[in-house]
Amino acid sequence: MKYLTLLLLASVLFIMGCEDKPDEQPVTSLDLTWTANYDGETFLTFKDYTYADGRKIQFNNLNFFVSDIALISADANNAQTELVEIDYVDLSFDETRTSEAEQGKTVSIQDLPLGEYSGIKIGFGVQADLNRSKPTDYGNGHPLTRNFWDGWSSYIFSMIEGAADMDNDGNIVTGGADTESFTYHSGTDEVYNEVTVSKAINLVDTNAPLQLKINVAELFRNSNIEFDTNGDGYLDIENFPGTHSASGEMTIAKTIMENFGRALTIE
Amino acid sequence: MNKFPSLLITGISILLLLLTAVACGDKEPIDPGPIDLPNDLLQFPYEPETHTVDYPDWLGEMEIPEDNPMTVQGIELGRRLFFDPILSADSTMSCSSCHNPTQSFTDGLATSPGIDGNLGRRSAMSLINIAFVNNGLNWNGSSQTLEEQALEPVTNEVELHETWPNVISKLQRHESYPQYFREAFGISDRDEMTKELAAKAIAQFERTLISYNSRYDQIRYGTGIFFEDNEFNGRDLFFFEQATVFDEHPGCSHCHGGVQFAEPDFFNNGLTEAATFADFPDKGLGEVTNVPSDNGLFRPPSLRNIALTAPYMHDGRFATLEEVIDHYSSGGHPSPNVSANIRPFTLSPQERDDLIAFLHTLTDTSFINNPAFQSPF
Numbered sequence: 206m207k208y209l210t211l212l213l214l215a216s217v218l219f220i221m222g223c224e225d226k227p228d229e230q231p232v233t234s235l236d237l238t239w240t241a242n243y244d245g246e247t248f249l250t251f252k253d254y255t256y257a258d259g260r261k262i263q264f265n266n267l268n269f270f271v272s273d274i275a276l277i278s279a280d281a282n283n284a285q286t287e288l289v290e291i292d293y294v295d296l297s298f299d300e301t302r303t304s305e306a307e308q309g310k311t312v313s314i315q316d317l318p319l320g321e322y323s324g325i326k327i328g329f330g331v332q333a334d335l336n337r338s339k340p341t342d343y344g345n346g347h348p349l350t351r352n353f354w355d356g357w358s359s360y361i362f363s364m365i366e367g368a369a370d371m372d373n374d375g376n377i378v379t380g381g382a383d384t385e386s387f388t389y390h391s392g393t394d395e396v397y398n399e400v401t402v403s404k405a406i407n408l409v410d411t412n413a414p415l416q417l418k419i420n421v422a423e424l425f426r427n428s429n430i431e432f433d434t435n436g437d438g439y440l441d442i443e444n445f446p447g448t449h450s451a452s453g454e455m456t457i458a459k460t461i462m463e464n465f466g467r468a469l470t471i472e
Numbered sequence: 473m474n475k476f477p478s479l480l481i482t483g484i485s486i487l488l489l490l491l492t493a494v495a496c497g498d499k500e501p502i503d504p505g506p507i508d509l510p511n512d513l514l515q516f517p518y519e520p521e522t523h524t525v526d527y528p529d530w531l532g533e534m535e536i537p538e539d540n541p542m543t544v545q546g547i548e549l550g551r552r553l554f555f556d557p558i559l560s561a562d563s564t565m566s567c568s569s570c571h572n573p574t575q576s577f578t579d580g581l582a583t584s585p586g587i588d589g590n591l592g593r594r595s596a597m598s599l600i601n602i603a604f605v606n607n608g609l610n611w612n613g614s615s616q617t618l619e620e621q622a623l624e625p626v627t628n629e630v631e632l633h634e635t636w637p638n639v640i641s642k643l644q645r646h647e648s649y650p651q652y653f654r655e656a657f658g659i660s661d662r663d664e665m666t667k668e669l670a671a672k673a674i675a676q677f678e679r680t681l682i683s684y685n686s687r688y689d690q691i692r693y694g695t696g697i698f699f700e701d702n703e704f705n706g707r708d709l710f711f712f713e714q715a716t717v718f719d720e721h722p723g724c725s726h727c728h729g730g731v732q733f734a735e736p737d738f739f740n741n742g743l744t745e746a747a748t749f750a751d752f753p754d755k756g757l758g759e760v761t762n763v764p765s766d767n768g769l770f771r772p773p774s775l776r777n778i779a780l781t782a783p784y785m786h787d788g789r790f791a792t793l794e795e796v797i798d799h800y801s802s803g804g805h806p807s808p809n810v811s812a813n814i815r816p817f818t819l820s821p822q823e824r825d826d827l828i829a830f831l832h833t834l835t836d837t838s839f840i841n842n843p844a845f846q847s848p849f
Binding site for chain 2: 355380383387
């Protein structure tokens with residue numbers, strides 16, 4: 206009996222020893238870097254820019270969520286490799302932080318399969334499953350611990366705040382009874398915007414960062430004539446100085462979120 | 473030199489101490505005697521009991537440092553230190569002098585005088601649900617953790633104006649604190665009593681200061697009661713979800729949103745007219761970050777128990793909630809970085825009363841009356 210046991214044990218060890226180990230697929234890392242510009246100029250808060258209709262405009266806040274960023278494989282099955290499930294991107298840097306604005310926000314992704322990819326998918330906003338959660342579901346430091354509308358059970362997908370020379374007197378008034386501020390807060394599932402950008406990406410051992418550039422000026426491009434009373438192709442910021450994504454102004458919120466796709470260039 | 477007498481005296485002293493401990497029981501404080509006796513605290517038990525903070529899930533996740541787990545003994549030591557004027561140079565003031573439980577851990581003053589009678593720059597913030605603040609404590613976010621924050625008032629010249637070495641020396645010679653430190657942290661002798669351990673204990677106590685039983689909580693989180701009409705109207709004025717930007721609306725929840733009624737951010741709420749970033753008399757967050765556009769920004773306080781924490785703002789400039797609302801309805805004062813959400817609005821007297829009625833639903837008297845939060849002295 207003990208010989209049988211010994212034989213059985215030896216057999217098991219032999220089989221285990223000869224079992225094929227799965228091939229370890231080579232992996233690499235990739236940095237995604239978000240930066241903002243205003244028609245090509247480094248975007249800085251509290252700096253005067255010229256809006257599409259010629260008036261002065263400045264910003265004090267630019268932030269947004271991105272969801273489900275994935276690379277799309279170049280082969281026939283177009284399989285997706287997830288890079289980021291959710292992230293909060295705050296690109297609000299004043300002129301004393303110009304170098305930080307130029308460097309932008311970087312997220313590093315590890316253990317990506319080497320190979321060729323044909324494009325990248327990015328969701329602007331908080332994808333629906335995660336948008337069912339709330340800040341108290343997460344620990345300190347998680348992207349989704351802020352910018353939440355409790356009453357609507359939605360995150361604020363993007364916040365664009367600032368002020369503009371609404372009365373065209375050459376000055377921008379910030380605060381007080383005559384404030385010329387604007388606040389564009391876009392949220393709810395309805396305005397979530399997923400875009401896919403075609404771009405040949407070949408991941409090798411060492412990869413240059415993927416630069417994701419947002420042209421803030423393009424965020425106000427208006428596809429809906431209702432809010433483009435000037436007829437210049439951009440949101441009439443004077444008469445529509447904001448949105449809370451409430452009924453009656455949801456179109457503005459939706460357009461801004463769609464414009465994130467139009468404002469994006471990838472290098 | 474003949475060492476026999478000193479050895480004999482030391483031996484007898486230790487024997488007497490042991491006999492005293494046995495006779496009086498482990499919990500009884502002892503005469504500390506000489507403070508340099510090695511391992512003289514081993515006579516007391518170190519049997520820390522884990523304390524699980526009881527609060528509903530909807531309050532979120534409390535971050536507890538791994539190196540400062542909450543124990544019954546640690547919290548009790550922290551409570552004693554919090555209420556004990558031994559932390560001040562002249563033994564006249566404690567943490568509780570500015571953070572009084574009956575006023576939701578504020579002091580009812582615009583700015584608080586320290587032991588020398590000098591006024592601090594800013595109003596004492598409420599400690600309500602302070603354990604859930606993760607983006608920097610104090611009005612300007614200058615402390616990242618409760619442990620770090622607890623060290624500061626002791627040495628602040630306009631607060632307790634003491635030194636930590638003095639405090640530790642007083643605690644080492646105290647009849648009870650060495651035992652309490654032993655029971656909380658397992659130290660062996662008094663030399664191991666440190667300011668860091670004192671701060672840890674205070675932080676443990678502060679993490680217990682949790683409120684979740686206001687009238688608003690009872691309504692919002694389902695106990696079957698409802699707002700009165702005026703409270704409900706006030707609720708709609710407080711939260712901005714139903715308002716478009718074309719409506720004149722207080723929109724309080726832009727800065728006071730979330731379950732704590734305080735966004736984890738810093739804002740300029742238009743209190744001070746400033747032509748440039750350099751013109752703010754109190755730089756607020758800018759003092760900490762050295763970023764000019766952070767000047768004049770402050771952490772929004774939780775509005776829980778706001779009706780009990782007058783006066784208001786970081787400098788206590790407003791005596792009443794009515795004054796606060798009037799400030800915001802005016803649009804505040806111009807400055808380069810005032811929050812874009814501070815916009816003028818008009819409220820009728822009834823609407824203003826309704827908004828205040830809503831704010832009163834955030835009052836939690838069970839919090840201020842909780843026996844565990846009161847002075848042990």
